[in-house]
Amino acid sequence: MQAKLTEKQRDKIASKLIDSNTFKNAPTSIALLQYLYNKTKKGTHLKESIIDIEFFKNQNAGDRNNPRVRVNVHNLRKKIVQFYETEGKDDVWRLNIYKGQYQVSFHKNEQAHYILKKLKWSSLLPYMFFLAAVLIIVKISIPQPKPSLWKTILSKDTSTNLYIGDHFGITGKTITRNNGWTRDFSINSADEFYNFIDSNPNLKDSIKPSNYSYSTRMAALSTQKFQSFFQNFDKKFSIRFSTQTSTSEIKEGHALYAGPSKNNNQFLYFFNESNPYFEISDTQISLFNHPIQKDTIFNLNSGDVSHEYAVVSKYKSGDTEHFVFFSQHDIGVSATVEYFTNIDSIQKFQDTYLKNNNHFTAIFEVKGQDRTNTSLKLIEAIGF
Numbered sequence: 300m301q302a303k304l305t306e307k308q309r310d311k312i313a314s315k316l317i318d319s320n321t322f323k324n325a326p327t328s329i330a331l332l333q334y335l336y337n338k339t340k341k342g343t344h345l346k347e348s349i350i351d352i353e354f355f356k357n358q359n360a361g362d363r364n365n366p367r368v369r370v371n372v373h374n375l376r377k378k379i380v381q382f383y384e385t386e387g388k389d390d391v392w393r394l395n396i397y398k399g400q401y402q403v404s405f406h407k408n409e410q411a412h413y414i415l416k417k418l419k420w421s422s423l424l425p426y427m428f429f430l431a432a433v434l435i436i437v438k439i440s441i442p443q444p445k446p447s448l449w450k451t452i453l454s455k456d457t458s459t460n461l462y463i464g465d466h467f468g469i470t471g472k473t474i475t476r477n478n479g480w481t482r483d484f485s486i487n488s489a490d491e492f493y494n495f496i497d498s499n500p501n502l503k504d505s506i507k508p509s510n511y512s513y514s515t516r517m518a519a520l521s522t523q524k525f526q527s528f529f530q531n532f533d534k535k536f537s538i539r540f541s542t543q544t545s546t547s548e549i550k551e552g553h554a555l556y557a558g559p560s561k562n563n564n565q566f567l568y569f570f571n572e573s574n575p576y577f578e579i580s581d582t583q584i585s586l587f588n589h590p591i592q593k594d595t596i597f598n599l600n601s602g603d604v605s606h607e608y609a610v611v612s613k614y615k616s617g618d619t620e621h622f623v624f625f626s627q628h629d630i631g632v633s634a635t636v637e638y639f640t641n642i643d644s645i646q647k648f649q650d651t652y653l654k655n656n657n658h659f660t661a662i663f664e665v666k667g668q669d670r671t672n673t674s675l676k677l678i679e680a681i682g683f
Contacts, residue, residue, distance in 0.1 A: 304392065304405055306340070312394050312405065321382040324674050328375045330354075335375075335396065336403045345401035372401060383408075445532055446645045447657065448613065451620050452553045453529070459536040460551070461525055462566070464558010464632075465514040467492075467542045471506030480509055487563040488542065512542045514558070517629040521557040521636045528640035541565065550616070556623040557632050560599060560610070566623050573614035575683050577660045579625070584610055584662065586679065595679075597662055604628045605667055608678070609635045612660040620658075631665045634673035638663075648680070656682030 304312075313336045316322060322329050334354050338345055347368045351357045355367055376396055383393055395404050445453045452459055467487050473479040486492050492508050522538065529536055536555065539548070541564040549565060556566045560579055571578050576589045582600030586592060601607035609631030613622045622639075624632045638644050653659055661680040667673035 308392070309336075309340075309405060312390075312392055313403070315387070315390075316379065316382055316394060319382055319386050321386055322378060325374075325378060326674065327371060328378050331371055331375050332379075332403075335372075335401055336394075339403040347401070350401060372396065443531055446642060446649070448639075448645055448649050448653070449532075449622075451657075452555075452622060453532045453534045455534065457619060458552035459529075459534070459555065460549075460553070461522065461536050461538050461555045461557070462541050462544060462549070462564075463514050463518045463522070463538065464556065464562055464564055465512040465518070465540045465542050466559075466562055467512055468509035469506050470509045471502075480513075481506075482513075484561055484563075512540060514540070515629050517557065517632045520629075520633045521624070524636050524640045525555065525557075550619065553619045554616075554621045554623075556621065556625075557636055558625070559627055559632075560625040561627055566621065566625075569616050569621055570612060570614070570623060570625075573616055573621070574612065574660055576681050577610075577612070579610070582627075584608075586681070589681065592679070592681065597678075599625075599627055601627055605630070607631050607665055609663045609665050610660065611635045611639060611663065614658050614660075614683075626665065630667040630673050631663070634665050634667065634675050635663055638675060652677075652680040653682040658683050 313332065317329050317332060322332075331354065334350075335345065343349070350368045350372075357367070376398070379394060379396065383390065387393070391408055392405055393408055395406055396402070397404065451457075466482050467489075469481045469483060469486065469492065471478065471481070473481055486495055489508050496503050496506075525536065541556070541558060541562065544565065546565050546568075549569070554566075556564070558564065560567060561582065567579050571580075576586055576592075578585050578587070579599075582598060584597050584599055586595045586597075588594075597608050599608050599610070607626055607628050607630065609624070609626040611622075611624050613620065624635050624639075626632045626635070639648075648661075652661070659680060659682045662678045664676040664678050665673055666676075
């Protein structure tokens with residue numbers, strides 16, 4: 300029986316599931332739930348064939364042997380059950396998609412409702428306010444422990460710099476013969492530009508190094524995540540750009556790098572020098588000489604901006620440490636920065652893959668649409 304709720308209340312319940320941690324890494328389930336809920340609100344009689352055509356864009360939906368709708372709705376139901384067993388266990392009103400149906404319905408969790416009804420909230424309020432005040436004071440007075448993976452970098456003894464992977468550019472005649480800004484991935488610094496001009500003197504008067512570089516929205520997203528994370532531990536960092544940075548400057552303190560590897564940045568040298576089992580060369584990363592894992596080569600040069608490999612590594616460089624995030628497109632860097640600035644995922648990664656190691660290299664497979672709604676799959680993680 301459909302619960303007697305206002306549309307606003309039903310919207311709120313559906314949104315709570317969609318925005319939950321349970322659904323966080325399940326973009327298909329999120330989209331399918333939103334679709335089924337919207338169709339239910341409109342009063343559409345939902346059938347498997349309609350969902351297959353409208354949601355999955357299948358033009359041959361008459362084929363009954365295609366189980367895609369049933370499988371995905373089954374997975375969605377499992378996610379809903381998981382949500383109400385964890386995050387939503389105390390919710391009085393619950394969303395449901397009954398087996399054999401596709402309409403979204405709502406029902407009251409009578410057990411939770413009974414418990415809430417029994418409580419005399421007016422008599423508990425003074426104690427609740429007092430407890431809340433005590434908890435706030437305790438939380439403020441106790442400093443948040445630093446994750447062991449970040450402990451040295453978050454230390455106040457040494458400065459930390461965030462290096463954004465920007466792109467070197469050239470000004471002059473473009474392919475349309477107008478003056479403009481051009482990016483050529485074979486020229487990544489002023490030295491490389493002048494070496495190119497020495498080999499092509501006929502271009503000397505038509506092009507010159509640009510006095511500015513460019514970076515993608517990855518830079519803003521990553522900086523925001525790092526800033527929020529560092530602020531939790533009262534630690535600051537400076538922001539620099541890879542095309543305007545020398546090797547000697549990188550050695551000044553701890554270093555974070557977020558950006559592509561195809562711009563031939565200086566961190567590739569440090570990565571290769573400090574990693575005992577990995578090497579990045581051109582558009583490939585190689586795993587080799589490991590006592591257990593077999594030699595493997597991963598191609599980083601994905602032509603698909605919605606699917607790629609991302610490389611994350613933390614290693615010691617002299618007296619300081621580097622924490623680097625490489626990928627060819629935005630989604631790899633943005634997704635892995637978010638992963639390694641989340642306390643829960645950091646701890647899980649540390650406990651599962653690193654044991655007693657504080658340095659590592661990990662390779663992730665990253666998928667996303669329009670460089671957002673990303674999902675991560677760990678392919679390899681080697682501690683050292």
